[in-house]
Amino acid sequence: MPVYRSPLRDQQFVIHELLDATAHYRDIPAYAEVDADTINQVLEESGRFCAEVLFPLNAVGDAEGCHYDKANHEVRTPTGFKAAWGQYREAGWNGLGADTAYGGQGLPALMQTAVGEMQNSANQAWAMYPGLSTGAYECLHEHGTPEQKALYLPKLVSGEWTGTMCLTEPHCGTDLGLIKTRAVPRDDGSYAITGTKIFISAGEHDLADNIIHLVLAKLPDAPEGSRGISLFIVPKFVPQADGSVGARNGIFCGGIEHKMGIHGNSTCQMIMEDAVGYLVSEPNKGLNAMFVMMNGARLGVGMQGLGLTEVAYQNAVAYAKDRVQGRALKGAAEPDKPADSILVHPDVRRMLLTARAYAEGGRALGYWTGLQLDVARSHPDEAKRREALAQVGLLTPIVKAFLTDNGFRAAVEGQQVFGGHGFIHETGVEQYVRDARINMIYEGTNGIQALDLLGRKVLRDNGAALRAFGAQIQAFVEAEGTSEAMNEFVTPLADLGDKFTKMTMELGMKAMGNADEVGAAATDYLRVAGHLVFAYLWARMARLALDKQDDPFYAAKLATARFYFARLLPEATAHMRALRAGAKSIDGMDLAWF
């Protein structure tokens, strides 16, 4: 049977010791009341809810999947999902990070990030329902008119209604400039929306009374391409002025996808035929409105990667301790028994430590980014907001792609520890591999994240955000440079930092001559960037652990840091070498020869 316990001790270590989050919150009026006790209480209670309510439904959701009722265009979620949604709403979890003006609890993004990790460890498919709803909430909160906000936000915050993001169409996902969904103005100021959207997560389900779709569409006179996209609210039931649910709107689920994983989430084809829609933001500015919430959404997907990393690790450890087979190579560890637990094998521990180092490093990176998102959104000092926003922008594609790649790898390593037992449904770990796979694809494929990082976040602003990040590393290196105990971490960190800077400058030069150099380098570049950030955070964590080696928590932290530097960081070298080969290593193959 699968196991999950929330990693409370490590969460506290990251939030309080590594990030010292409450010190930051003291400077942010909106969060001045968020003290350590509040944080710990939220972590503990959410951990309990996730482990006790959501986790037992994870295998159920995978086995049952969602059911589409063609006659009524309705979707039934797996057994227990609706009841869990009720408990979730009642406990107030749905409004955790939402504006108190609309009934939310107004807690920081960092807390949403930590809670998100746990929800995804427990049940990613379920967690996507509130996840998408939060995305719609944030978009409307940022871009809705006061009337739209008053009408929709309280219901989205309470969880009476849920939301979706309707972007992809059958012929395009990455290139939204090609969408065909049309919005024709009607006399009453609303629009008639017609078109087909696919891959709409939580597009139709039985959890809530109404579903608020945020739909990208084109006005009749829209410019070509991505400059001609507008955003519309298309509710399943058109709300009355008093907020009660009105007439059924012309937006219907035309079917659900049969997928590799996240079976418990309904992935819908949505068909609109003259559906009533309401413009959000200005005409032709829809893509901008969507992009503003991308940082939060992509951080959320990164937390899906982290959540699966953690739960895959926990299950693999439990199995490795329990499974008794073979003998330690250097002699029986438990000579009285017929065999040793497989934990004695260095190769098994290598797999476990890989997942563990990815989990703890990912937690540090994800939570750090969450904290900077809070500063970017709410700090009273504009310069600090701007600086934090640039850092969030730089880190977001890394969080999304690096943590989801790592999540998939950790799930695969965890499954490998189980041997043949990992391949059958019963043990639950193969689900993690299947679920983890989507995180590398949706919300912008990891290849798109890599282009975003190198092309937009690094090269477009001539490396300004990267230099600001590098300055932090430099400061740390200088502060610890004379510490003999820290040498094993500081030296490779400083070395990678120097190489990364040099490599980035080289790439900038090459890209001026040939834009394909960016595309040819991007994925390798992102992996190196991820390791640079991990090396920095692991070095800082090692620093905190060094003086407390009597406590097993810190002893394990230091051992994991050492494992990371010795066994995982070397991957960066290979990617730097591969990347340097440039576009010509790919262009040598004529398109016609494929």
Added chain:
Amino acid sequence: MPVYRSPLRDQQFVIHELLDATAHYRDIPAYAEVDADTINQVLEESGRFCAEVLFPLNAVGDAEGCHYDKANHEVRTPTGFKAAWGQYREAGWNGLGADTAYGGQGLPALMQTAVGEMQNSANQAWAMYPGLSTGAYECLHEHGTPEQKALYLPKLVSGEWTGTMCLTEPHCGTDLGLIKTRAVPRDDGSYAITGTKIFISAGEHDLADNIIHLVLAKLPDAPEGSRGISLFIVPKFVPQADGSVGARNGIFCGGIEHKMGIHGNSTCQMIMEDAVGYLVSEPNKGLNAMFVMMNGARLGVGMQGLGLTEVAYQNAVAYAKDRVQGRALKGAAEPDKPADSILVHPDVRRMLLTARAYAEGGRALGYWTGLQLDVARSHPDEAKRREALAQVGLLTPIVKAFLTDNGFRAAVEGQQVFGGHGFIHETGVEQYVRDARINMIYEGTNGIQALDLLGRKVLRDNGAALRAFGAQIQAFVEAEGTSEAMNEFVTPLADLGDKFTKMTMELGMKAMGNADEVGAAATDYLRVAGHLVFAYLWARMARLALDKQDDPFYAAKLATARFYFARLLPEATAHMRALRAGAKSIDGMDLAWF
């Protein structure tokens, strides 16, 4: 809809140009008649059979899976599987490599290897039925008494009956010394077998009239551990002396597993209650008897990895050409159309070339090993047989682990090319990821392969087999060392060869002090070994291609070789670095801290 065409041109390149197989066969009387025409005809006809008969059943098998009829302990295979089995038998494919004395065609292992690749590209789950049967045939052919051979082999060769290998039990797979299945001698010379086996591929099905299980069990007086294991024939129906099917034996399928992939193959729990069994080989020598056929079986799993690499590549290419979205970074490739095909993006081509380089390199390695297996088994000169057997022994764990790891990576990269469409069943590519996953686990996990390579094949014989392999690389490097055109391949090959030798010696020294050094290094070591073999074979293929650049086949071959050296080979550097950290990078983490 998924696509597959057998890679005939590349198969011919490897067999005739790279390996010059028929020149080897001229020295082997058993295969003296195997000329290029024969080989080409087998490749073409098998390719047609795989593409036309097996491939259309692949998605069917995945969707339907096998059905277990509890009342009768019977398993029904997916629609079409039985009919395809009939066509397969009638066309004589089942006896391709089998002894002509028992009705086989007596073709070389190399041909079985090539045919195996295609069968696995087309339908791995189906291909496992004949695959397991071949394993049982080989084991009995090597170890059976003349009477056993006369009774069982003709039926196994014709495909009237099939076979299985029953090793794993619920509590042990890797460590077979722990098995609990018992064999008690009976007065008539047979044995009463009682016990439970799990994960028995093709253990029960509706394809054949009888199933011949080869079962590992312990005699009452057996020594402890792996020295006390014996091998038994346990037929589903006990054959009469005349070869007709007799009484139902006490071996029953107790259930089938619900698995991540290979749904079309029935993975059975087999329960034996005083089942009639017949001893094969000598008492307590069962594991040896099994091990003799391991080279062939593990080469077969490597071909599963290769088969999925190839088909994942082909489907990703088809999609990338067809999918029109976005624009080339360096300007529109097809300005008349609303967007370019995604093949223009360097990152997409990076993914495709990764799969392609793994496929073509894997084909070279797998077929080369198959050819050496023919020499090892059938060459008239004993010294040549011994030498080839040592090379096969060295290459086998690399073929099994490196090609199946690569197969999984290729399937994942291929799926990534599809974006969201790759995550849904309909496009067929997510099945390749799920199917590919088992190849890294069964027939000895890839971690076990790594221990076999480093511990047994390299260190135990003080590197003799490795030196013989290194001498081939050295000869090639010396022959091509002065060629300017070959410099880009020869220099990194020679460099990696030197580093590999040095690293192996270091490891040998360290392992004498601490056996855990082997376990801590093994997986990284195998990945480096795989790249060394690939670099050697890719350099040789580049040599063949260099002078024929007017022909697109050779131009593509050279471009792929360059991609391999520039973008994939650098991975070896990272593994060498990780490996050098040694056991202390893992031992730092106390077992109690996990």
